[in-house]
Amino acid sequence: MDIARRFESNPLITPADITPSIEGAIVECVFNPGAFIFKGRTYLLMRVAERLTQEDGYVSTLVADPTGEAGVRVVRWALDDPKLDTSDPRFIYYDGHCHLTTLSHLRFAVSDNGVDFTMNPLPPLKGANKLEEFGLEDCRVSRIDDTYHLTYSSVSDSGVGIGLRTTRDWRTFTDCGMIIPPHNKDGVLFERKINGQYACLNRPSGADVGGHFLWYATSPDLRHWGNYACVAKTRPGMWDSVRVGAGAAPILTDRGYLAIYHGCNEDTRYCLGAMLLDTDDPRRVLARCDEPIMEPTTDYELEGFFGNVVFSNGQIVDGDRVTVYYGAADTTICAAELSIDEILSILL
Amino acid sequence: MDIARRFESNPLITPADITPSIEGAIVECVFNPGAFIFKGRTYLLMRVAERLTQEDGYVSTLVADPTGEAGVRVVRWALDDPKLDTSDPRFIYYDGHCHLTTLSHLRFAVSDNGVDFTMNPLPPLKGANKLEEFGLEDCRVSRIDDTYHLTYSSVSDSGVGIGLRTTRDWRTFTDCGMIIPPHNKDGVLFERKINGQYACLNRPSGADVGGHFLWYATSPDLRHWGNYACVAKTRPGMWDSVRVGAGAAPILTDRGYLAIYHGCNEDTRYCLGAMLLDTDDPRRVLARCDEPIMEPTTDYELEGFFGNVVFSNGQIVDGDRVTVYYGAADTTICAAELSIDEILSILL
Numbered sequence: 001m002d003i004a005r006r007f008e009s010n011p012l013i014t015p016a017d018i019t020p021s022i023e024g025a026i027v028e029c030v031f032n033p034g035a036f037i038f039k040g041r042t043y044l045l046m047r048v049a050e051r052l053t054q055e056d057g058y059v060s061t062l063v064a065d066p067t068g069e070a071g072v073r074v075v076r077w078a079l080d081d082p083k084l085d086t087s088d089p090r091f092i093y094y095d096g097h098c099h100l101t102t103l104s105h106l107r108f109a110v111s112d113n114g115v116d117f118t119m120n121p122l123p124p125l126k127g128a129n130k131l132e133e134f135g136l137e138d139c140r141v142s143r144i145d146d147t148y149h150l151t152y153s154s155v156s157d158s159g160v161g162i163g164l165r166t167t168r169d170w171r172t173f174t175d176c177g178m179i180i181p182p183h184n185k186d187g188v189l190f191e192r193k194i195n196g197q198y199a200c201l202n203r204p205s206g207a208d209v210g211g212h213f214l215w216y217a218t219s220p221d222l223r224h225w226g227n228y229a230c231v232a233k234t235r236p237g238m239w240d241s242v243r244v245g246a247g248a249a250p251i252l253t254d255r256g257y258l259a260i261y262h263g264c265n266e267d268t269r270y271c272l273g274a275m276l277l278d279t280d281d282p283r284r285v286l287a288r289c290d291e292p293i294m295e296p297t298t299d300y301e302l303e304g305f306f307g308n309v310v311f312s313n314g315q316i317v318d319g320d321r322v323t324v325y326y327g328a329a330d331t332t333i334c335a336a337e338l339s340i341d342e343i344l345s346i347l348l
Numbered sequence: 349m350d351i352a353r354r355f356e357s358n359p360l361i362t363p364a365d366i367t368p369s370i371e372g373a374i375v376e377c378v379f380n381p382g383a384f385i386f387k388g389r390t391y392l393l394m395r396v397a398e399r400l401t402q403e404d405g406y407v408s409t410l411v412a413d414p415t416g417e418a419g420v421r422v423v424r425w426a427l428d429d430p431k432l433d434t435s436d437p438r439f440i441y442y443d444g445h446c447h448l449t450t451l452s453h454l455r456f457a458v459s460d461n462g463v464d465f466t467m468n469p470l471p472p473l474k475g476a477n478k479l480e481e482f483g484l485e486d487c488r489v490s491r492i493d494d495t496y497h498l499t500y501s502s503v504s505d506s507g508v509g510i511g512l513r514t515t516r517d518w519r520t521f522t523d524c525g526m527i528i529p530p531h532n533k534d535g536v537l538f539e540r541k542i543n544g545q546y547a548c549l550n551r552p553s554g555a556d557v558g559g560h561f562l563w564y565a566t567s568p569d570l571r572h573w574g575n576y577a578c579v580a581k582t583r584p585g586m587w588d589s590v591r592v593g594a595g596a597a598p599i600l601t602d603r604g605y606l607a608i609y610h611g612c613n614e615d616t617r618y619c620l621g622a623m624l625l626d627t628d629d630p631r632r633v634l635a636r637c638d639e640p641i642m643e644p645t646t647d648y649e650l651e652g653f654f655g656n657v658v659f660s661n662g663q664i665v666d667g668d669r670v671t672v673y674y675g676a677a678d679t680t681i682c683a684a685e686l687s688i689d690e691i692l693s694i695l696l
Contacts, residue, residue: 090556096584098557131578134557159558159580178576181528181563182552204529207553208438209446209482211505215529224572228526230479230506236444 003343004272004294004324004336011300011332012325013109013117018048021105021124023068025050028102029305031327034172035107035248035314038170042191042316044117044141044325045125045150046333049102053077059086062103064127064135068141072127075099085336098157103127104135106152114316114323114335122170130176131149131226132154132163140313142189142249144198149222151187151200154178164222177225180204182272186214186245190257190282194243198222199282201231201246201259214261216283232275234263239292240273241252241265248315250277251322255344260293260324264313270309271295272324274343287347294324295335304329350537350622351691352642352672352684359648359680360423360673361457361465369453369472373398373410373460373585376450377653379675381457382489383596383662384496386518390664392457392465392673393473393487393498394681397450399414407434410451412475412483414432421475423447433439434464448550451475452483454500458544462664462683464494464669467484479526480511488661490537490597497570497648499548502526510535510550512570524571528552532561534593536661538605546570547630549579549594551609562609580623582611587640588621589613596663598625599670604634608641608672610659618657620641620672635695642672652654652677 015027028051033044052060058076065073077084077094085093092099106125109117127135134155142149147166149174154163159182165173180187186203193199197218206213214232217225233239240263251255257277264270272293278284296308312326318339326336357580363375376399381392400408406424413421425432425442433441440447454473457465477484482503495514498521502511507530510670513521528535534551541547545566553560562580565573582589588611598605612618621638626632644656660674668688676682 084675096589100557131576133451155557156578157557158349158563158581159552159559160556161552161556161576177574179574181532181550181565181576182553182558183531184529202529204507205531205555206507207531207555208508209448209503209505210530215506217529219572219574221568221572224567224569225524226572228479228506228509228529228566233506241444253688 001291002293002295002297002347003346004338006298006334006336007115009115010298011040012115012335013044013046013333017119017330018107019119021050021062021072024053024054029331030107031330032138032311033314033325033327033333034139034150035316035325036143037316038142042111042114042312043121045141046109047104047106047139048107048124049138049286050208051136052101059084059092061092061099061101063099063133064103064105065133066126067126071105071124072103093130098130100134100155104137104155106136108137111255114238125150125165127154128175129156131161131286133157135164138185138313140188140213140248142191144189144191144193150190151189153185159183160185178236179219179223180217180227186313188249190244191249192252194218194282195280200225203245212245214244214246218283231277233284233286234283238290239263239265239269239271239295242268247272247312250282251317251340252279253340253344255284255348258340259341260312263292268308270311272312272326274347276344276347289346291345293338293343296329298328300332300334301328304331306330349639349694350641350643350645351685351694354646354682354684355463357463358645358646358682359676360463360464360683361392361394361681363679366455366469366643367467369398369410371570372401374401377679378455378681379678380486380659381662381673381675382487382498383664383673384489385664386496390459391469392662392681393489394455395452395458395485395487395675396455396472397452399450405680407421407432409440409447409449411447411481412451412453413481414474419472420451432507434639448482452485452503454484454487472501473498473600475502476523477511479506479509481508484511484550486533486661488536488596490539492537492539492541497537499537507531508533514570516591517600526647527567527571527573528565534661536594536597539597540600542630543567543628548573549598551593556673562591562594573592573605579625579631580633580636586612586638587611587617587619587643590616595620598630599665600627601688601692605630605696606688606691608660608670611640616656618659620658620660620674622695624695637694641686641691641694646676648680648682649676652679654678
């Protein structure tokens, strides 16, 4: 049952709204934004995926490089090089080493009403070290007291793990390094300590045994994490049968932590669902929806770079109303409103 | 160049030496032992993999269960159940959920001379919680001051991660939980703090990007880990082209930390190699051998449950001599001596 009230002006932001990082780059997708309130205004921290226009006879791609122009560097190979393999549109393999054909970074947008956004109120965030050379993806923003905690996928040829940076003013950032190793995505902090510890949800991927399940971990200091526990698995035959992962920070309600999460099935159809986690021990799932609370139905969700996808890692809570900012078809940014009470009534 | 001097009495320990945990269980393999000195004697902490004899019309397997007889429980399915899938000899799938056909636990052996071992000087260590239901595998033992640190693969239907228990007396253990989430194996602690922090090597597995690479992490308190960094990747075209992973605790030498590690290639041929890591920053690889220092050559290494494998996660250092205890063909326990100087002379 889709209970999301989509904004009439969806999609709110499309690739045409985004200036490429450097000449020759094409913005392929703008999607999966983190969301936060700063000084009374709504900010999005959007994932921008860029691809280079290709010269005849060569294949080239962007790599994050803090010493390069606009924080990127071009890597180029001759197409007739026998060590080159470009058979997979997502990857460039050269001599056994892998590069991505697109590079993602994080771009800001700001709004006074949560609907009409102005681009680039702050400088973009880009990969800053070896473990971020293939970019930053799908940033969550969790606020604890006056500090914003940015958790994102750090991508490189070493793999995909969870990186963390913190800031109070959005001008200076503390880099806490890679806090959870590959293969892990969908990391997000709870917005208050639980039993005296920081806590997060994350999504390791198994090999042979295990799967793409939702996990929990705790930390005394943000930089070091442990006490890993599996919270929720995929459910065979259901809409979240293949992958599950956390969305934005779970919402503290008087019934528990409400976690809006994503799941996908064998058709790689991504929907949003909800689960309720115990307030004092969020490893305990108190309730989980049988059906999605939002599923891809509109044109802009069904068709795009990767169709049949609604994916959210950013939301703004105002009383009973949660505004979910979401990536539609991995191509544009949209928004929808849901009622927390309505989600809870489905769950309980 | 194989520079290992194998013990004449290899294999030292075979499945016939191991008493099954319960009636009906068959010891399939005894392999991949951790090794340590306690009160002047050499101990092995062996991985014992057991399988159940099968009744007509049923398939059954063991699951670790601290409340069960001998710490295990039998799970059984009727072969004619349409929800059952036994097509993969390693796994039993039922209604989308996975079990393993063998269960591993850790068994002790003790010796006065490092060659002739007596079984069961101490009670076995078995899976003790949900994340260890499919067993404990490939335990490393790192001694820091008077405390032994056991790192092992914790296996369950949630995935494979690194668990840690510590002990001073081998009678009482402190369970530090899962310290690194799936998919991760080959976790081992350095035997002293580095820059005031505990440090470990571990082996996450990538998906899409990344691979089976050797990583580093640090901890202030053993339970929480961070500052993940990739130390060494697989090398295309070489003997360690597909997977690399740490062995026992790196050996502190005056040239750096000597890490004996395993690698395998496209033929799943497992060899041992060596690398030298910077003493103050073990993320820096100072040298790495081009060729293995030990490769499967003898009958007992070439043939067995999984042939063409030498794999070590336990060693005893005495001056220049390192005695490597290793699993041969995933079936038996063997030993070989190497000279640290000789390994260093190859590396430098």
